[in-house]
Amino acid sequence: MDPRRPNHDGSDRNARSASAQPHIDMDYLVVFNAAFNGMALTDFDSGRIIDVNTAWLHGTGFAREAVIGRTAYELGLWANPDDRAACLAGLTQHGRVLNFETCLMMRAVALPHLMSAEIVTMQGGRCILWEFRNIAEHKKAAAALGFMAAIVDNSEDAIVSRSPERIILTWNRAAERLFGYRAEEVIGRHMSMLIPPDRVEETLHSIRRLDRNDRVIDFETVRLAKDGRRLDVSVTASMIRDADGGASAVALIFRDITERKRKAALIHLLEAVARATSEATTPETGLRACLERICEHGQWQLGHLGLFSPGQQKGRIHLSYWHGADDENFRQFVRETDGSYRGNGGGQFLGRAMCTQSALWVNDFNDAKMIGRLRNIAGFGIRSGFVLPVFVDNAIAGFLEFFATAPRTPDEELLAVANNIAGQLARLIERSRAADNLARLNAELETRVARRTAELEAANRELNSFSYTIAHDMRAPVRAINGFSELVLQANAEKLDEKSVQQLRRVVAGSRHLSQLIDDLLNLARLSRQEMARRPIDLSEAAAAVLNTLAEAQPARAVAVAIEPAMIADGDPGLMRAALENLIGNAWKYTAKVAPARIEIGTTVEQGTTVYRIRDNGAGFDMKYAHKLFAPFQRLHHGNEFEGTGIGLATVRKIIERHGGRIWIDSAVNAGTTVSFTLGEPG
Numbered sequence: 001m002d003p004r005r006p007n008h009d010g011s012d013r014n015a016r017s018a019s020a021q022p023h024i025d026m027d028y029l030v031v032f033n034a035a036f037n038g039m040a041l042t043d044f045d046s047g048r049i050i051d052v053n054t055a056w057l058h059g060t061g062f063a064r065e066a067v068i069g070r071t072a073y074e075l076g077l078w079a080n081p082d083d084r085a086a087c088l089a090g091l092t093q094h095g096r097v098l099n100f101e102t103c104l105m106m107r108a109v110a111l112p113h114l115m116s117a118e119i120v121t122m123q124g125g126r127c128i129l130w131e132f133r134n135i136a137e138h139k140k141a142a143a144a145l146g147f148m149a150a151i152v153d154n155s156e157d158a159i160v161s162r163s164p165e166r167i168i169l170t171w172n173r174a175a176e177r178l179f180g181y182r183a184e185e186v187i188g189r190h191m192s193m194l195i196p197p198d199r200v201e202e203t204l205h206s207i208r209r210l211d212r213n214d215r216v217i218d219f220e221t222v223r224l225a226k227d228g229r230r231l232d233v234s235v236t237a238s239m240i241r242d243a244d245g246g247a248s249a250v251a252l253i254f255r256d257i258t259e260r261k262r263k264a265a266l267i268h269l270l271e272a273v274a275r276a277t278s279e280a281t282t283p284e285t286g287l288r289a290c291l292e293r294i295c296e297h298g299q300w301q302l303g304h305l306g307l308f309s310p311g312q313q314k315g316r317i318h319l320s321y322w323h324g325a326d327d328e329n330f331r332q333f334v335r336e337t338d339g340s341y342r343g344n345g346g347g348q349f350l351g352r353a354m355c356t357q358s359a360l361w362v363n364d365f366n367d368a369k370m371i372g373r374l375r376n377i378a379g380f381g382i383r384s385g386f387v388l389p390v391f392v393d394n395a396i397a398g399f400l401e402f403f404a405t406a407p408r409t410p411d412e413e414l415l416a417v418a419n420n421i422a423g424q425l426a427r428l429i430e431r432s433r434a435a436d437n438l439a440r441l442n443a444e445l446e447t448r449v450a451r452r453t454a455e456l457e458a459a460n461r462e463l464n465s466f467s468y469t470i471a472h473d474m475r476a477p478v479r480a481i482n483g484f485s486e487l488v489l490q491a492n493a494e495k496l497d498e499k500s501v502q503q504l505r506r507v508v509a510g511s512r513h514l515s516q517l518i519d520d521l522l523n524l525a526r527l528s529r530q531e532m533a534r535r536p537i538d539l540s541e542a543a544a545a546v547l548n549t550l551a552e553a554q555p556a557r558a559v560a561v562a563i564e565p566a567m568i569a570d571g572d573p574g575l576m577r578a579a580l581e582n583l584i585g586n587a588w589k590y591t592a593k594v595a596p597a598r599i600e601i602g603t604t605v606e607q608g609t610t611v612y613r614i615r616d617n618g619a620g621f622d623m624k625y626a627h628k629l630f631a632p633f634q635r636l637h638h639g640n641e642f643e644g645t646g647i648g649l650a651t652v653r654k655i656i657e658r659h660g661g662r663i664w665i666d667s668a669v670n671a672g673t674t675v676s677f678t679l680g681e682p683g
Contacts, residue, residue, distance in 0.1 A: 032053050039129070039130065079103035086100075087117065098116050100114070111134055113133060115130065115132055158175035159252070162191055166191045199221055233255060265297060269294065269417075282435070287425065308396070362386075363408060382404070384403070387400065387401040489504045489505065489508065534570050546585070567601075570681075582649070582652045589618075601614050629649050659679045
């Protein structure tokens with residue numbers, strides 16, 4: 001501020017003290033002291049400070065008494081002496097300097113400032129009025145803005161700003177790459193140039209969301225590139241507000257998610273195909289579902305799945321499934337295809353795929369001279385296609401083919417996973433073949449079973465008829481033998497010797513036993529033929545009636561009886577009465593030599609099923625012979641011990657089985673027997 005280098009001896013300081021300060025009017029002082037920037041007034045000739053304002057003192061850190069009468073040089077304010085000389089030269093030449101950028105020492109720190117100075121006259125004397133503006137924060141902000149601008153411009157994401165009226169304000173280089181427009185082509189234009197017609201309402205909805213949210217929103221949508229391509233993008237929109245809180249702009253970050261969406265869609269396709277193959281109730285429904293999923297993924301207008309009969313891939317298609325054949329042209333194409341197809345004969349489409357055993361993509365059928373079934377394909381409005389052979393056990397078992405009404409460039413990702421899809425379908429085809437084989441075998445088996453069942457039923461009818469006839473015809477002769485033997489014995493007992501009498505008595509006993517056997521056999525045959533009429537019956541009441549009959553026949557027997565009350569079962573009353581007579585009769589018979597004798601009749605529940613039990617403390621038997629129990633004529637006790645024919649348990653088992661139940665016996669020698677049985681549900 002001092003154009004001359006002042007002396008630094010005591011005489012100079014004395015001269016400064018003697019200097020008179022010029023008169024300054026009050027209006028000037030008010031403006032001078034109230035100024036926001038630092039201001040100083042110096043003498044033009046000596047450079048000595050006449051006055052400084054409060055902002056100057058605050059910025060430099062000096063006290064007023066320390067600076068009045070001194071020069072800026074003495075105070076060391078200039079960080080760069082060359083800047084001081086240049087500023088003074090301009091001031092001398094032009095009378096003023098505006099916004100001269102330099103660094104001043106403020107509190108021992110060099111800070112950037114903009115300096116303006118002007119020569120003024122005050123009461124005839126020339127002075128210099130200085131203004132200092134600290135631009136350190138401005139410099140920092142500018143550097144930060146430059147840094148941020150560089151980040152935005154070099155970002156991999158497209159960053160765009162727009163006005164509240166949706167006019168494009170800024171457009172970075174990534175936006176140029178993504179959308180294909182240069183910045184000068186879009187700045188100043190409306191954002192609607194990027195929005196497809198079918199996404200307008202969606203965009204308006206997102207704008208309303210941003211207005212309500214007042215911060216940041218994220219969403220996925222579709223935007224248009226310069227060449228007309230539809231771009232899948234994710235968008236982050238944030239509101240930018242001015243100092244007064246008003247909306248000044250909206251910042252938009254676009255990220256291309258086309259590839260991500262394609263991969264996600266492909267993964268979804270593979271999952272859908274896998275799910276269709278695993279969850280299908282039948283192979284046919286699974287194959288149809290797979291065909292539909294692939295058509296939807298690739299946006300094919302027509303899809304076809306053809307299957308060959310095993311070992312006949314060059315013949316006609318065994319099974320043919322179509323999807324999307326609603327258009328009349330497509331229906332005609334399907335009719336001609338299904339009517340004329342001959343395996344892997346000639347042609348540049350399916351025939352070549354069969355020969356190369358790999359997937360094939362035709363961009364445009366118009367560019368390929370087709371022969372065979374596709375020779376007139378253009379007439380059906382079909383332009384492009386994709387075919388995929390499907391292998392089972394290294395042999396072509398079928399194929400998938402898809403058609404579109406516009407030319408299509410190959411979907412490399414779909415081609416890359418074609419083998420995976422074909423493998424999934426191969427498993428379904430194997431299931432289909434297995435199901436067909438199983439159905440064929442089942443049909444053959446049902447035919448055999450029906451034939452054998454009819455033969456068995458006829459044989460059983462003949463056997464039952466034969467058994468009944470034999471048993472019925474034997475009754476009269478046996479009764480005659482018994483009757484005549486008893487007459488001979490009664491009339492000639494006194495005339496015959498003891499041996500002859502014993503022999504006749506044995507004939508009588510044998511004929512009686514044979515007669516009982518015949519009756520039991522006839523009863524067993526009758527049970528096999530008898531129609532069942534099931535209804536609720538009280539087994540407790542029926543058991544008590546059987547025991548009463550036995551007790552009346554042998555009043556001398558003392559048997560303790562315990563019957564569970566109200567044992568209600570669903571069964572045929574006559575058959576169940578016969579079963580109880582046999583089972584309770586056995587318990588009564590085999591406790592004849594036990595004192596005290598006891599018979600218990602009751603139920604238990606096992607795994608939700610009612611089990612009926614008849615328990616006695618009689619003779620019992622060795623369980624190693626249990627397998628003989630239910631066979632006719634098999635007895636585990638000698639006839640001299642306990643009478644019987646061995647038919648009773650066989651009869652009981654027949655009755656229980658006809659009721660859909662089962663019967664079993666637990667026993668031990670001289671420790672009693674427990675007979676258990678269940679009855680099936682009526683049906």
